[in-house]
Amino acid sequence: MEFMEPSLENREESVQGSSDRGFGLVFSAFFAIIALWILVNEGVFSWPAWGAAGVFLLLGLVVPRVLSPFNRWWTRFGLLLHRLVSPLVMGILFFLVITPFAIFFRLLGKDLLNLKFPSNQTSCWVHRQPAGPEPETMKFQF
Numbered sequence: 732m733e734f735m736e737p738s739l740e741n742r743e744e745s746v747q748g749s750s751d752r753g754f755g756l757v758f759s760a761f762f763a764i765i766a767l768w769i770l771v772n773e774g775v776f777s778w779p780a781w782g783a784a785g786v787f788l789l790l791g792l793v794v795p796r797v798l799s800p801f802n803r804w805w806t807r808f809g810l811l812l813h814r815l816v817s818p819l820v821m822g823i824l825f826f827l828v829i830t831p832f833a834i835f836f837r838l839l840g841k842d843l844l845n846l847k848f849p850s851n852q853t854s855c856w857v858h859r860q861p862a863g864p865e866p867e868t869m870k871f872q873f
Contacts, residue, residue, distance in 0.1 A: 748806035751798045755791020759784045 766780035
């Protein structure tokens with residue numbers, strides 16, 4: 732078997748959406764939860780919410796292919812949200828969590844990753860005591 736380096740040019744992954752039946756059942760449960768929430772908090776029987784729950788349940792169980800365009804639209808909407816929210820959340824985490832720690836450790840003069848290379852050293856090799864596992868224990872690394 733030959734190992735192939737992954738290409739950085741084509742990193743798109745194919746996304747498979749849920750089944751149309753599953754989509755109908757999930758949205759039926761969603762609207763039923765909304766209807767129950769309205770009933771419990773406001774004491775009002777919400778006909779539109781119960782109707783939507785019933786319609787999605789009926790379509791999901793009887794003719795799920797009718798929900799196919801809605802399922803595709805919902806999957807595309809989720810992918811759009813992923814493209815927008817994921818970098819935003821990662822940026823917020825980086826700048827609100829990682830960066831303050833880095834500034835704090837720099838102010839303390841810490842080098843936790845041993846990135847500073849002293850000029851009097853000839854190698855980056857780190858000698859360990861004890862030396863580590865015996866070579867015989869690593870027969871089947873891959």
